[in-house]
Amino acid sequence: MKAIIYDSYGRAEEMRLAEVSEPEVLSTGQVKVLIHGSSVNPVDWKIRRGMLRMITGKKFPKIPGADFAGVVVESESFNFKVGDEVFGMVKATEGGCSAEKIVVSEKNIAHKPSNIDFIQAGVIPLAGLTALQALKDIAKIEAGDQVLVNGCTGGVGTFAVKIAKAFDARVTGVCSNRNIEYSIKLGCNEIIDYTTQDVYTDDKYDIIFDTIGNLKYRKAKKMLIRKGVYVTSGISAGKMINSFIRRKCKTVFVKPDRKGLIFLKDLVEQGSLVPEIQEVQPLYQLVTAHKLSEEGKVNGKIAVRIR
Numbered sequence: 388m389k390a391i392i393y394d395s396y397g398r399a400e401e402m403r404l405a406e407v408s409e410p411e412v413l414s415t416g417q418v419k420v421l422i423h424g425s426s427v428n429p430v431d432w433k434i435r436r437g438m439l440r441m442i443t444g445k446k447f448p449k450i451p452g453a454d455f456a457g458v459v460v461e462s463e464s465f466n467f468k469v470g471d472e473v474f475g476m477v478k479a480t481e482g483g484c485s486a487e488k489i490v491v492s493e494k495n496i497a498h499k500p501s502n503i504d505f506i507q508a509g510v511i512p513l514a515g516l517t518a519l520q521a522l523k524d525i526a527k528i529e530a531g532d533q534v535l536v537n538g539c540t541g542g543v544g545t546f547a548v549k550i551a552k553a554f555d556a557r558v559t560g561v562c563s564n565r566n567i568e569y570s571i572k573l574g575c576n577e578i579i580d581y582t583t584q585d586v587y588t589d590d591k592y593d594i595i596f597d598t599i600g601n602l603k604y605r606k607a608k609k610m611l612i613r614k615g616v617y618v619t620s621g622i623s624a625g626k627m628i629n630s631f632i633r634r635k636c637k638t639v640f641v642k643p644d645r646k647g648l649i650f651l652k653d654l655v656e657q658g659s660l661v662p663e664i665q666e667v668q669p670l671y672q673l674v675t676a677h678k679l680s681e682e683g684k685v686n687g688k689i690a691v692r693i694r
């Protein structure tokens with residue numbers, strides 16, 4: 388099968404399209420998926436650059452990509468049969484989704500939302516689950532909550548705004564001035580333009596979701612109500628230490644989660660969650676797609692078309 392591979396850590400140009408052997412025999416509970424669509428997440432290029440080498444080690448070649456949508460072509464699962472349309476994710480540190488096929492556990496997938504195509508479904512799992520796990524599982528979002536989303540226009544941020552709105556929360560989005568109109572279109576009730584305004588205000592929030600991770604917790608906590616929660620997807624040593632010692636400070640580490648995927652599928656089918664896609668790149672242009680993501684200016688997601 389065709390896959391994007393790299394043989395050492397480094398620049399995007401290290402990646403190339405290659406013919407590799409198909410994923411091996413399935414164990415009980417696993418399925419083989421013919422991938423139609425995938426996406427680029429910042430963790431893909433962080434791994435490629437070697438920033439997580441303590442976890443990702445020295446074994447090469449590596450295939451990037453952590454989420455996908457496609458069709459089951461072999462099954463050792465009672466829950467999924469050949470021909471089922473599914474979407475899901477693997478641990479980003481394992482990768483393997485920038486390829487024509489992948490073998491995954493049934494725990495990592497759910498049936499694809501019926502009202503969107505594979506390209507749209509393939510951008511949802513990692514960023515969508517990050518937003519869902521941060522807002523619902525960690526911050527326990529409720530109707531009427533005041534939610535601040537820092538980085539509301541990125542992959543995680545666009546899902547966070549829409550998920551928070553689906554919970555009937557009121558959302559303040561933090562974005563740059565070029566994205567004010569886009570943030571209003573996403574559904575933000577209020578906007579803070581971080582290029583001209585101070586993000587730290589006297590307003591109070593039930594939840595601050597710092598998708599970027601650049602807010603100072605020391606200052607952000609003053610904007611929380613008494614029972615409020617600050618949660619970030621931007622992983623840093625300082626925030627992780629704070630997560631252990633401060634009740635109101637949390638870090639989300641996204642994990643594959645079938646129940647979460649089903650929750651997202653329902654939101655999509657109800658019409659409350661339409662994934663935001665800035666552009667679609669074919670698999671053989673993954674170098675271009677990674678470079679674009681590395682600029683840190685993507686609105687929504689970069690989708691990768693595999694078939």
Ligand SMILES: NC(=O)c1ccc[n+]([C@@H]2O[C@H](COP(=O)([O-])OP(=O)(O)OC[C@H]3O[C@@H](n4cnc5c(N)ncnc54)[C@H](OP(=O)(O)O)[C@@H]3O)[C@@H](O)[C@H]2O)c1
Nearest residue numbers: 429517538540541542543563566620639640641683684685
């Ligand atoms: N912990 C986890 O499990 C987990 C899971 C997923 C992602 N992450 C991490 O979370 C971070 C965000 O991921 P992502 O996929 O959303 O990234 P992304 O899609 O690349 O984010 C790009 C967006 O960030 C906005 N942005 C850049 N600087 C900003 C700033 N100073 N303030 C507010 N917005 C800013 C940009 O808008 P402007 O151009 O308008 O600034 C752009 O729309 C990444 O570091 C990623 O690795 C962690």
